Amino acid sequence: xxxxxxxxxxxxxLERLAYVASDELAMALHLxxxxxxxxxxxxxxxxxxxxxxxxxxxxxxxxxIRLQCYEGLDASxxxxxxxxxxxxxxxRASHEVASCDRDLSIDEVDAHIFSDKYLLxxxxxxxxxxxxxxxxxxxxxxxxxxxFEAYLLELLSDFQISIPEMGTIQAxxxxxxxxxxxxxxxxxxxxxxRCLYSYVDYPDKATEMAILHKRDPDIDSRLATQIVGFVQxxxxxxxxxxxxxxxxxxxxxxxxxxxxxxxxxxxxIMQSTLVCLLKTQADKAQIPVEVTQRLAGxxx
Numbered sequence: 001x002x003x004x005x006x007x008x009x010x011x012x013x014l015e016r017l018a019y020v021a022s023d024e025l026a027m028a029l030h031l032x033x034x035x036x037x038x039x040x041x042x043x044x045x046x047x048x049x050x051x052x053x054x055x056x057x058x059x060x061x062x063x064x065i066r067l068q069c070y071e072g073l074d075a076s077x078x079x080x081x082x083x084x085x086x087x088x089x090x091x092r093a094s095h096e097v098a099s100c101d102r103d104l105s106i107d108e109v110d111a112h113i114f115s116d117k118y119l120l121x122x123x124x125x126x127x128x129x130x131x132x133x134x135x136x137x138x139x140x141x142x143x144x145x146x147x148f149e150a151y152l153l154e155l156l157s158d159f160q161i162s163i164p165e166m167g168t169i170q171a172x173x174x175x176x177x178x179x180x181x182x183x184x185x186x187x188x189x190x191x192x193x194r195c196l197y198s199y200v201d202y203p204d205k206a207t208e209m210a211i212l213h214k215r216d217p218d219i220d221s222r223l224a225t226q227i228v229g230f231v232q233x234x235x236x237x238x239x240x241x242x243x244x245x246x247x248x249x250x251x252x253x254x255x256x257x258x259x260x261x262x263x264x265x266x267x268x269i270m271q272s273t274l275v276c277l278l279k280t281q282a283d284k285a286q287i288p289v290e291v292t293q294r295l296a297g298x299x300x
Contacts, residue, residue: 046244
């Protein structure tokens with residue numbers, strides 16, 4: 001893909017890879033790639049934020065490096081750590097050589113053991129030391145602690161990482177950085193300033209139909225209409241966790257696999273398949289058979 005590709009062309013290329021991006025998202029991606037700026041994607045779980053990084057990696061034929069964030073994530077897991085076992089073995093070997101030859105200075109030992117040979121590269125350091133620009137996905141950054149955001153600022157600003165024992169590591173190639181957030185906590189202003197931003201919302205009916213047909217081109221058109229209509233209606237109910245696009249696709253695969261061509265044929269079977277869409281006991285209780293039939297009958 002050429003750097004000069006327009007946002008409309010990028011949108012078409014993504015659709016060819018079965019990712020249907022809105023105009024706003026396609027423009028945000030285009031600007032991120034053109035300006036070399038990280039892109040923060042915010043939105044509910046299951047709307048396709050993670051999938052966009054996978055699609056971009058496929059589109060650019062580049063490596064996808066993923067950092068899955070979680071509470072307690074620290075630098076040794078996300079950036080780098082030293083291979084202490086190999087360092088200790090090297091120190092012992094150095095002492096044995098020194099006893100037969102000459103004493104090694106502390107500086108010489110330090111320069112040896114604190115070298116790239118003993119450095120374990122974690123996702124962030126790995127991303128900036130690739131020969132070819134990868135796609136770096138920092139997934140669910142809002143799940144990490146606020147302190148972890150400080151580790152990201154140097155990378156997002158200057159595409160470099162400081163290692164006390166070695167100095168500053170500059171990027172050999174500039175990764176395309178995609179950060180995702182489900183909105184479980186507010187992100188710092190410092191992190192937001194370093195990123196372009198786009199909110200990924202639930203798709204409208206036409207877009208969701210296009211997504212379903214791209215992912216499952218053989219699905220019966222009538223069944224596809226029923227699936228998308230039901231899910232769109234279900235999201236309007238008072239649920240703890242509204243089903244995302246991922247859940248819709250799972251449900252479509254389940255119904256197709258069971259040979260169902262009309263979701264209103266068997267209410268019992270229909271209700272049992274809602275395990276694909278409803279992910280909490282409270283939501284299951286909120287959608288009894290009567291509600292399911294009402295939602296299914298509202299667009300049939």
